[in-house]
Amino acid sequence: MxxxxxxxxxxxxxxxxxxxxxxxxxEVVHVISDEFHTRPMxxxxxxxxxxxxxxxxxxxxxxxxxxxxxxxxxxxxxxxDLSQSILNAVGRSWRPFVQVRSRKxxxxxxxxxxxxxxxxxxxxxxxxxxxDEATVVQLLLNPDALARWMASPERCARHWNGDTTE
Amino acid sequence: xxxxxxxxxxxxPLAAQEIKMPVSLDRLAAKASxxxxxxxxxALLQLASRFLSEKDPDEAHVKRLVGGLKGxxxxxxxxxxxxxxxxxDVEELRTQLKAxxxxxxxxxxSKRNGDNADIYLKTDAGQISGLAIIVTDPRELTIVNIVGSxxxxxxxxxxxxxxxxxxxxxxxxxxxxxxxxxx
Numbered sequence: 001m002x003x004x005x006x007x008x009x010x011x012x013x014x015x016x017x018x019x020x021x022x023x024x025x026x027e028v029v030h031v032i033s034d035e036f037h038t039r040p041m042x043x044x045x046x047x048x049x050x051x052x053x054x055x056x057x058x059x060x061x062x063x064x065x066x067x068x069x070x071x072x073x074x075x076x077x078x079x080x081d082l083s084q085s086i087l088n089a090v091g092r093s094w095r096p097f098v099q100v101r102s103r104k105x106x107x108x109x110x111x112x113x114x115x116x117x118x119x120x121x122x123x124x125x126x127x128x129x130x131x132d133e134a135t136v137v138q139l140l141l142n143p144d145a146l147a148r149w150m151a152s153p154e155r156c157a158r159h160w161n162g163d164t165t166e
Numbered sequence: 167x168x169x170x171x172x173x174x175x176x177x178x179p180l181a182a183q184e185i186k187m188p189v190s191l192d193r194l195a196a197k198a199s200x201x202x203x204x205x206x207x208x209a210l211l212q213l214a215s216r217f218l219s220e221k222d223p224d225e226a227h228v229k230r231l232v233g234g235l236k237g238x239x240x241x242x243x244x245x246x247x248x249x250x251x252x253x254x255d256v257e258e259l260r261t262q263l264k265a266x267x268x269x270x271x272x273x274x275x276s277k278r279n280g281d282n283a284d285i286y287l288k289t290d291a292g293q294i295s296g297l298a299i300i301v302t303d304p305r306e307l308t309i310v311n312i313v314g315s316x317x318x319x320x321x322x323x324x325x326x327x328x329x330x331x332x333x334x335x336x337x338x339x340x341x342x343x344x345x346x347x348x349x
Contacts, residue, residue: 095210098329099203101195104246115210122213143213150214153204153329 021065024114025138027089028127029067032134035085037076040067040136062121063140072132083112086127090114094125098153107131113153115146122146185298185311187241188258194251194307200244204329208236208314214328228327235314240329248304256300259309260284263298271318280304283333285318297321301333 033039043066083099094114101110107130114125124139124146141149195201206214215232218225245251263270263286272285281303288296294317299310308331312324325332 095207096203096205097210098205100200101198102200104199117209143216147214147217150206150210150217150328153206 022123022125022138024090024094025065025067025125025136028086028125028136031082031085031089032067032069032127032129032136035078035080035082036069036072036134037078038069038072040069043068061139061141061145063138065136065138067136069134070132072134074131082110082129086112090125094123097124097150113149124149185239185259185262185309187309190255190258191241191243191309194243194255197245197250198243199246200242202240202242202329204238204240206238206328211235211238211328218327224323227323231316231320231324232328234316235312237311237313238324238328238330239311239313240308240331242308242331243306245305250305251307256302256307259300267295268298285321287318299333301331 029040046066083101087096094116097113097115099110099112102108109131110127110129112127116123116125118140120143122141122143124137124141126135126137126139128135128137211232215229218229218232220226220229243251262268267290268286268288270284271287272283274281274283276282281301283299283301286298286300287294288298294315296314297310297312297316297318299308299312299321301308301310310330312321312330316324321330321333324330
């Protein structure tokens with residue numbers, strides 16, 4: 001019975017987390033959905049991840065919004081200029097930070113990183129698009145975590161895209 | 167409205183220093199195997215410098231350098247094959263750097279490996295207000311624009327930070343290598 005208030009609080013926090021995604025995050029998800037005619041996969045219990053993140057702040061992260069697209073096919077693409085569409089979706093309140101587009105080994109991979117300050121904290125909006133999958137992540141970071149990103153932006157973007165050679 | 171003119175005056179010098187990336191570079195992007203764009207304005211740079219340690223002499227030095235900067239902008243292209251771009255692709259950029267206030271202070275050419283580096287200095291009223299670096303080799307093209315107060319000799323120390331590549335700007339060293347190769 002004692003666990004009921006805790007469970008209720010967790011539900012409220014999870015719900016709050018689910019609602020915290022910025023309009024721009026949602027817009028970018030829509031851009032990718034429209035381009036590839038698909039929807040992001042459902043991530044079970046992701047609200048709990050944010051519950052832990054809010055409590056523990058792993059690597060200076062206080063909140064995460066995540067959308068993952070799998071099994072993308074170039075045959076389903078609309079053929080829009082994704083970088084321009086994402087730029088339009090993100091708008092002027094976010095600063096472009098780093099963009100990496102790689103076509104090595106016949107695989108096209110693109111990472112867009114934007115950032116925005118909110119009070120003492122910073123938000124990072126990362127979109128990584130590979131041949132058959134895409135990820136959109138919005139992170140709420142403390143300044144130290146953001147500084148780590150900025151000290152070596154290219155390496156961070158590559159790392160985000162799974163390239164560990166740098 | 168009364169704030170408009172001071173704001174415009176404050177913005178104009180900064181805008182005048184930044185290099186416009188020519189359209190020809192967009193065409194290069196289509197040929198490149200990798201394109202990297204990094205944009206760090208003054209506020210972001212100051213934030214980034216917080217991560218640099220005061221205890222480490224090298225990092226402390228970089229931290230001091232960053233204090234005088236208003237922006238770092240890096241664009242680099244990497245190509246699978248040699249000679250995928252021509253000098254004419256960069257010509258529009260070099261033309262901008264011939265404008266009043268800009269002066270080329272270092273030009274390094276290596277016949278040995280085809281690495282070339284040019285460093286341009288921007289001065290306003292006798293004060294250094296920016297730098298531009300164009301580094302070319304047969305498979306890579308990198309353009310760096312640093313806005314703010316920086317001495318040319320400090321570029322090497324910024325290499326490896328904030329997306330700025332490590333640059334060997336010792337022309338004498340390259341000349342020596344070339345001479346040795348030609349023997």
